[in-house]
Amino acid sequence: MDRVSKSGKSGDFSLWSIAVPAFGPSLLFGIGEGAILPVIPLSARDMGSSLAGAALVVALIGVGSLVSNIPASLITAKYGERRGMVGAAVLSLVAMLSCVFAGNLWMFAAGVFLIGAASAVFNLARQSYLTEAVPPLMRARAMSTLGGVGRIGLFAGPFIGALVIHLVGLSGAYWVAAIAVTAAGVLAWWLPDLVSADGAAPVGPRPTIAALLATHRKLFLTVGIGVLLVSAxxxxxxxxxxxxxxxxxxxxxxxxIIYGLSGAIDMLVFYPAGKVMDRKGRTWVAVPSMALMGVALLLMPLTTGAVTLLLAALLVGFGNGIGSGLVMTLGADYSPRNGRAEFLGIWRFLADTGGSSGPAILAGLTAAVTLSFGIAATGALGLAAAATLGYWIPRTKPVQR
Incomplete structure (x- = not known):
């Protein structure tokens, strides 16, 4: 197996050296998820679920990811990043097949939950791998590229799934996903082994989750809150x-069309944003990204037709796009070498908590007040995220290597 060496200098390292094995699995995994996301509620409805029940089944992906982040970190720490990604691909394949051959709604729901759990293991393992493999001076470009190719997969997946569904029916989307995650696992297996230029791995017991929470308490309550708001x-x-x-x-x-164009601009700006983060610093992207999204969401309730809504949606997509890889980059910056996987598990748990609470807050405010108020409140959360990250990132010192 080839080996890749990490050093503190970026001059002797090229992302192209690990591009296919490092980013390829993320693209394929994204295609798999993108293929099934639009059809999960349809499949649940076909099995007799109510509309509310179908929405709950879709939410199980997020629930599966949320509750699996900490276990995923322990699995990655014990078996390594490469085996973690391969194992996640196998679990995802089992989950896809469970959805295809589900005899009832409960079995189908269990398969959807396992898809979320597999996603947690895969995402954490790939982030941990790139954190170790890529020099710190190129870290943001690597993480933004990782986030970008995943978004490309999510964008392309529904179109590929739609073609196969047209040929073989609704189950075709799950077969597309099954093939994609299998290919992702095969590529992940050929990831180069890591040989860090920082020396041998730290000697001694790995820190526990509780110890990491105590040691980095201030970080989780400052930058971590900002990450939670970003995800929401x-x-x-x-x-x-x-x-x-x-x-x-x-x-x-x-x-x-409006949603698709917003997603398209989201995909086009991830790499330049990574270069800015590497050369200027994280706040140069973190603050503009969330400020733009916040302003766009505040303006959205003022839109009156397709054109004005499109302009607001494009601004949302641009703001989100330039922040591609931001949460992963910050997690990598602050992660200690000893206990990195466990730290990233906590970090991803914070992000997923925000990701789960955001739509719930929007729904609650919409029910209690109005939709326009709920959207404006979401915009206010974006401005709060910009202020939190802008204040705390320069005041918290990342781990030095």
Missing amino acids: VRSSRQVVVPLWADNLGLSPAATS
Whole structure:
């Protein structure tokens, strides 16, 4: 097996040296997830679920990821990043097949939950691998590329799934995903082994989750809160555009076009943003990203038609796109070498908590007040995230290597 060496200098390292084995699995995993996300509620409905039940089944992906982050960190710490990704691909394949051959709604729901759990293991292992493999001076570019290729996969997946569904029916989406995650596992198996230029791994017992929480308590309560807010805004943006478009009376086709164009601009700006973070610092992207999303969401309730909504949606997509890899980069910056996987598990738990709470806050405020108020409140969360990260990132010192 080839080996890749990490050093503190970026001049002797190229992302191309690990591009296919490091980023390829993320692209394939994203295609698999993208293929099934639009059809999960349809499959649940076919099995007799109510609308509310179908929404709950979809939410099980997020629940599976949330509760699996800490176990995923322990698995990665014990078996290594490469084996963690391969194991996640195998678990995801089992989950996809469970969905295809589910005899009832409960079995199908269990398969969806396992998809989320596999995603947690895979995402944590790939982040941990790149943190170790890439020099700190190129870290943001690596993480933004990682986030970007995942988004490309999520964007392409529904189109590939739609083609196969047209040929073989609804189960075709799950077969697309099964093939994609299998290919991701095969590529992950050929990841180069890590040989760090920082020397041998730290000697002694690995810190426990409780010890890491105590040691980095201030960080989790400052930058960590900012990360939670970032994830809440990002997850909410996915439902804001369709809901407001429906509120304006736009057709489903117009809504899809607006949503798709927002996603397209999201994908186009990830690498330049990573270069800015590497050369200027994290706050140069963190603050503008969340400020732009916050302002765009505050303006969205003022839109009155397709054109103005499109402009607001494009601004949301641009703001989200330039922040690609931000949460992963910050997690990598602050992670200690001894206990890195466990630290990243806590970090991802914070992010997933925000991701789960964002749509819930939006739904609660919409039910209690109005949709426009809920969207504006989400925009205010974006501005709060910008202020929190802008204040605390320069005042908290990342781990030096």
